Amino acid sequence: MHALRRIRSWGPGLLLVSPSLLALGVFVYYFLGWNIRVSFTSWLGQRPTYDWVGFRNYRELFANERFQIDVRNLAVFTLVFIGGSLLLGFFMALLLEKGVRFEGFFRSVYLFPMAISFIATGIIWRWLLNNGSGASTAGLNKLFANLGLGFLRSDWHKTDSAWAIAAIAIPAGWALSGYVMALFLAGMRSVPDELREAARVDGANEPRVFWFVVRPMLLPVFMSAVVILAHISMKTFDLFYAIDQGNLRIDTPALYMWFTSFGPGFYRRGAAIATLLLFSVALVIVPYIWYSIRSERRR
Amino acid sequence: MSTRVETPAPAPEASAATEVVLRRPRSKWAPYITTGRYIALFALACFFLMPVWALLLTALKDPAEVSVVRMWELPRSFSLETFRIVWPELKEGFVNSMLLAIPASLISSMLGAMNGFVLSKWRFPGADVVFPLILFGMFIPYQAILIPMYQVMKSTGLVGGLDGLILVHVIYGLPITTLIFRSYFTGISDELIEASKVDGAGMLRTFFFVALPVAPPAFAVSMIWQFTSSWNDFLFGVLLTSREYWPITVALNNIAGGQTIPFNQSMASALLASVPTLLVYVLLGRFFMRGLMAGALKG
Numbered sequence: 290m291h292a293l294r295r296i297r298s299w300g301p302g303l304l305l306v307s308p309s310l311l312a313l314g315v316f317v318y319y320f321l322g323w324n325i326r327v328s329f330t331s332w333l334g335q336r337p338t339y340d341w342v343g344f345r346n347y348r349e350l351f352a353n354e355r356f357q358i359d360v361r362n363l364a365v366f367t368l369v370f371i372g373g374s375l376l377l378g379f380f381m382a383l384l385l386e387k388g389v390r391f392e393g394f395f396r397s398v399y400l401f402p403m404a405i406s407f408i409a410t411g412i413i414w415r416w417l418l419n420n421g422s423g424a425s426t427a428g429l430n431k432l433f434a435n436l437g438l439g440f441l442r443s444d445w446h447k448t449d450s451a452w453a454i455a456a457i458a459i460p461a462g463w464a465l466s467g468y469v470m471a472l473f474l475a476g477m478r479s480v481p482d483e484l485r486e487a488a489r490v491d492g493a494n495e496p497r498v499f500w501f502v503v504r505p506m507l508l509p510v511f512m513s514a515v516v517i518l519a520h521i522s523m524k525t526f527d528l529f530y531a532i533d534q535g536n537l538r539i540d541t542p543a544l545y546m547w548f549t550s551f552g553p554g555f556y557r558r559g560a561a562i563a564t565l566l567l568f569s570v571a572l573v574i575v576p577y578i579w580y581s582i583r584s585e586r587r588r
Numbered sequence: 589m590s591t592r593v594e595t596p597a598p599a600p601e602a603s604a605a606t607e608v609v610l611r612r613p614r615s616k617w618a619p620y621i622t623t624g625r626y627i628a629l630f631a632l633a634c635f636f637l638m639p640v641w642a643l644l645l646t647a648l649k650d651p652a653e654v655s656v657v658r659m660w661e662l663p664r665s666f667s668l669e670t671f672r673i674v675w676p677e678l679k680e681g682f683v684n685s686m687l688l689a690i691p692a693s694l695i696s697s698m699l700g701a702m703n704g705f706v707l708s709k710w711r712f713p714g715a716d717v718v719f720p721l722i723l724f725g726m727f728i729p730y731q732a733i734l735i736p737m738y739q740v741m742k743s744t745g746l747v748g749g750l751d752g753l754i755l756v757h758v759i760y761g762l763p764i765t766t767l768i769f770r771s772y773f774t775g776i777s778d779e780l781i782e783a784s785k786v787d788g789a790g791m792l793r794t795f796f797f798v799a800l801p802v803a804p805p806a807f808a809v810s811m812i813w814q815f816t817s818s819w820n821d822f823l824f825g826v827l828l829t830s831r832e833y834w835p836i837t838v839a840l841n842n843i844a845g846g847q848t849i850p851f852n853q854s855m856a857s858a859l860l861a862s863v864p865t866l867l868v869y870v871l872l873g874r875f876f877m878r879g880l881m882a883g884a885l886k887g
Contacts, residue, residue, distance in 0.1 A: 299710070299711065299712040299713065300712075301710070301790065301791040301792070302706040302710035302711065302712045302791060303706075303712040305702050305703075305705075305706050305710075305791065305792075305795075306702065306703045306706045306707070306718075308699070309699050309702070309703050309722075309762050309766070310718065310722075312759045312762065313721075313722060313725050313759065313762055313763070316725075316733065316737065316756075316759045316760065317724070317725040317728065317733065318721075319736075320732075320733035320736040320737055320740075321728065321732055321733060323735075323736035324732050324733060324734075324735055324736055327735055327736070337739065377632075380628075381632060384625055384628055384629050384632075385629075389625065389626070389629065394633075395629050395632075395633060397869075397870075397873060398633045398636050398637060399632065399633070399636055400873075400877075401636070401866065401869055402636065403869075403876075403880065404816060404862070404865045404866055404868065404869035404876065405820070405862045405865065405866065406819070406820035406821075406822065406837050406840075406861070406862065406865070407820065407822065408820075408822050408837040408840055408841050408861075409837075409840060409858040409859075409861050409862045412840065412841070412844050412845065412854055412855075412857070412858045413639045413642070413643060413855065413858050414639065416642070416656065416659070416851060416854065416855065417638075417639060417642065419656060421656070421657070424657070425656075425657055426657060427656040427657045427659055428656070428659060431657060431659060431660060432638075432660055435660060463635075463636065463639070467636070468880060468884075471877060471880060471881070472881075472884060475881065513884050513885065514884075517883075517884050520727055520729075523729060524729035524730065524731065526731070526822070526823055527822040527823060527837070527841075530822070530841070531822075531841055531845060534845070543729065543731055546731045546734075547731070547734075547823075550734070550735060551738075551827065556735055559731075559734075559735060560735055562731070563729065563731040563732040563734065563735070564732065566729040566731055566732060567728065567729055567731075567732035570727060570728065570729050571724075574724065574727040575724070577885070578720050578723050578724060578727075578885070579720070581885040582716075582719070582720050
């Protein structure tokens with residue numbers, strides 16, 4: 290009787306969420322498992338094949354030259370994109386922190402690219418990152434020339450250097466450093482004024498107040514910004530696609546997965562790439578979720 | 589670090605005001621620092637607005653006057669001709685995206701409200717395990733579900749039209765909408781719920797007559813987030829729709845993404861495709877911000 294009454298108290302709740310849980314169970318966990326399964330098959334072409342070839346697709350992938358380039362590209366991009374967005378976002382938060390005139394205006398301007406799709410962002414920046422030279426100089430290069438900064442001219446993502454993909458960190462940073470700023474700004478402003486005041490009374494000047502009082506409290510914000518940016522950098526597809534689709538200098542595993550699966554039908558290889566992406570993302574995201582939930586419970 | 593959405597940051601005006609009272613004598617460098625701060629703020633605003641500037645300059649020029657190398661020159665004539673040319677091409681995608689984003693955000697938010705309510709106020713055993721599992725769905729690289737999802741959608745006949753795309757957006761939107769509502773309902777007092785229970789109301793009654801009436805702010809956050817992400821999505825749209833059902837991002841990429849399209853048309857299309865989300869951002873920026881913070885699992 291007692292157990293029945295307990296079930297009657299929480300049963301309806303479970304019933305209400307069960308459609309969502311079922312949908313997510315299928316579309317997230319079942320599909321993830323299915324994709325992993327595909328990565329162990331020899332599926333090629335439009336007809337699914339569910340045989341078992343062990344780790345062959347992964348071995349082939351690691352020996353695959355394009356995949357090696359992709360991994361290196363992703364590493365370069367992630368490094369420049371995360372580093373740049375963190376620095377810029379932090380700097381902007383620092384500028385705004387004390388409260389300036391027109392703060393709302395500046396904040397909105399820094400953050401508005403978040404509202405624009407990566408496709409539109411890519412299309413705009415593709416023209417700005419034009420690599421024409423001489424009389425056909427255009428885009429950012431032209432702007433540099435107009436401002437007397439012609440020496441900054443670059444071939445951007447079309448250069449032969451292994452750093453070509455770093456050019457895409459400019460539009461990516463343009464899109465997301467405002468987000469980093471918002472995170473840092475919220476973090477800085479959640480530091481109680483009494484703490485800062487106490488440090489000031491103890492004779493600390495403003496830089497020292499920042500270093501010894503505010504900075505330590507920003508560590509969690511810093512970590513979330515890194516995690517968010519890292520997972521975006523690993524899975525982003527449309528920004529690269531819109532800027533220069535098919536340019537191997539800015540190819541990443543996320544793009545290779547798409548091109549190899551949904552064109553020539555190398556589903557086995559696409560699934561293997563996707564599985565590796567999943568585990569890389571899970572590596573940063575799972576501890577992050579665990580940490581967030583735990584600190585919520587502690588409160 | 590928290591998963592709460594509703595903790596307001598301390599008002600900047602208030603902290604600025606207390607600082608004026610408490611600040612010790614200013615150093616002689618203070619005026620320079622302030623000037624430097626505004627110069628930096630202004631320079632950054634220029635960086636973020638520069639693409640918009642190029643966009644507007646180009647799109648508003650007479651098409652005859654347009655050339656990539658003269659991107660930064662002020663127009664000698666004003667003309668809306670470019671918009672008139674590209675709009676018919678984009679109109680269909682625009683309508684499709686509306687037909688897609690509005691139901692996707694409505695349904696996803698409604699389900700999210702139910703889940704959030706149950707997970708915070710009508711908990712069942714295991715709710716603490718279920719919630720992080722739901723959250724994980726928000727961060728997965730979609731490449732890792734793409735192949736199975738495509739297979740399932742194909743075999744259920746949901747590839748081609750908007751139905752399948754709406755379904756997918758609803759389901760993959762559930763983690764964030766659940767998070768938003770769970771955080772919001774966690775913030776409302778348990779007494780309110782208890783009082784309703786004492787009055788003999790069941791779960792559905794409590795949800796519809798006690799919880800929902802106080803939830804409009806959470807609805808705003810969730811709807812805006814979902815609207816923006818389904819409007820801006822490209823990956824699902826390009827995989828699941830056929831030409832006449834292309835959402836705006838796919839249409840935009842196919843129209844403005846080619847190398848042959850005139851530069852001004854490319855820019856004008858990107859601008860038109862971003863108008864709805866930019867409008868939402870400008871008019872409802874406050875709620876947009878809260879969604880961003882929730883997306884980082886932060887208050």
